[in-house]
Amino acid sequence: MNLTCETCPVKESAACAVLTEEERDALASAGRTRALKRGEMLFAAGDEDAACATLVSGALKVSAIDQDGNEQILALVHPSGFIGELFAPFAHHDVVALTESRLCTFARKDIERAIEEYPALARALLRRSQEDLLATRSLLELTAQADAETRLAALLHDFAAAASQSSCHLADEFELPLTRGEIANMLGLTIETVSRKLGEIEESGAILRKGKRGIELVDPALLQALSGRQTI
Numbered sequence: 001m002n003l004t005c006e007t008c009p010v011k012e013s014a015a016c017a018v019l020t021e022e023e024r025d026a027l028a029s030a031g032r033t034r035a036l037k038r039g040e041m042l043f044a045a046g047d048e049d050a051a052c053a054t055l056v057s058g059a060l061k062v063s064a065i066d067q068d069g070n071e072q073i074l075a076l077v078h079p080s081g082f083i084g085e086l087f088a089p090f091a092h093h094d095v096v097a098l099t100e101s102r103l104c105t106f107a108r109k110d111i112e113r114a115i116e117e118y119p120a121l122a123r124a125l126l127r128r129s130q131e132d133l134l135a136t137r138s139l140l141e142l143t144a145q146a147d148a149e150t151r152l153a154a155l156l157h158d159f160a161a162a163a164s165q166s167s168c169h170l171a172d173e174f175e176l177p178l179t180r181g182e183i184a185n186m187l188g189l190t191i192e193t194v195s196r197k198l199g200e201i202e203e204s205g206a207i208l209r210k211g212k213r214g215i216e217l218v219d220p221a222l223l224q225a226l227s228g229r230q231t232i
Contacts, residue, residue, distance in 0.1 A: 004028060004033060004104070005024050005025065005028050008056060008104070009056060009057065009079070010054065010055075010056055010079050010080035013079075013080040014054045014080045014082070015054065015080075015082050015121060015124040015125050015128055016054065016121065016124075017124075018120040018121060018123070018124045019118055019120065019121060023118055023121075027106075027110075027114050027118075027121075028104075030106055030107070030110040030114075031104050031105060031106045031110070032104075032105055033056075033102065033103070033104060033105075034053070034102070034103045034104075034105050035100070035101070035102050035103075036058070036097035036100070036101045036102075036103070037097065037100055038097055038098065038099050038100060039096065039097065040096070040097050041094060041095065041096050041097075042060065042083065042095040042096065042097065042103070043083070043084075043093070043094065043095040044094055051084065051105045051106055051107055051108060052082070052083065052084030052105070052106050052107075052108055052111045053082070053083045053084060053103040053104060053105040053106070054080065054081070054082055054083075054103065054104045055077050055078065055079050055080065055081045055082075055083065055101060055102075055103055056079060056101075056102045056103055056104055057079055057101060057102045058079070058097060058098070058099045058100055058101025058102060058177075059076060059077065059078060059079075059097075059098040059099050059101065059162075059177035060076070060077040060081075060083065060095055060096065060097055060098060060101060061073050061075070061076055061077070061095070061096055061098050061178075061182070062074045062075040062076075062077065062083075062093050062094070062095050063093065063094050063096065064093055064094070065094075071185065072185065073178075073182060073185050073186040074093065074136070075132065075135065075136055075139070076098075076158075076162075076177070076178075076186075077095070078162035078163075079162070081128075081132075082125060082128050082129075083095055083103075084108070084111070098177040098178060098182075099175070099177050139186075142154055142187070143186075143187055143188040146228065148187075148189055148193050148197050149197050149200065149201065149226060150226065150227060150228055151187040151188075151189065152183070152187065152189075152194060152197045152198060152201065153201055153206070153223055153226035153227035153228075154227040154228060154229055155183065155186070155187060156201070156207065156215065156223060156227070157170070157223055157224060157227040157229045158229075159174055159176065159177070159215070160174055160215075160217055160220070160223070162174075163175075169220070170217055170220050170223075171217070172216065172217055173210070173214065173215065173216045173217070174214075174215055175213045175214055175215070176213040176214075176215060180194045180195060180198075201223070201226065204222060204226070205218055205219050205222060206218060206219050206220075206222040206223040206226060207219075207223060
């Protein structure tokens with residue numbers, strides 16, 4: 001097996017996990033590793049040559065700029081997430097690193113060829129696309145219907161789930177990949193509301209803030225209750 005694949009921290013959760021060792025080795029030979037610094041762009045809106053990628057570590061945001069020049073964060077990408085529009089360019093969306101990030105990238109033609117050769121990979125990517133769609137719908141419902149505390153608690157819950165090495169429980173600690181301004185943007189709140197509600201969630205005993213962006217889960221069950229999320 002390719003050495004990068006063998007030591008990859010998301011080798012069991014990424015879409016390519018469905019491939020055999022030989023198939024994964026063949027696919028890896030067509031890819032390359034790319035590192036991004038915070039704020040660095042992976043894909044730009046309208047990029048005809050955009051590659052496809054699996055996020056190995058870090059976090060990305062998918063965003064659009066409205067007619068007034070304001071950014072709207074549409075989605076977040078966590079480790080093992082797949083990024084790339086296989087059949088169309090990023091006509092309206094930018095994909096930008098929120099933290100230092102590492103990716104396994106492929107040219108679109110190589111992924112298209114792999115999908116034809118490995119039906120299991122095609123099915124895995126389809127399932128991941130469906131999961132991303134459900135996550136987007138969940139975010140829309142959250143920002144449209146839930147109160148400010150529930151929105152923020154749900155986002156914290158999702159960050160803890162994404163940072164966990166297990167699908168069965170939340171991570172004990174994690175770093176916020178978004179600034180308070182970005183959180184406000186994503187949840188349709190003001191920065192002041194985000195700061196106030198973050199303090200209230202901490203006062204409730206659900207979390208403990210550590211440093212500038214560190215979050216420790218003190219009472220995961222309480223955060224779950226505040227978020228309205230289902231048990232993972």
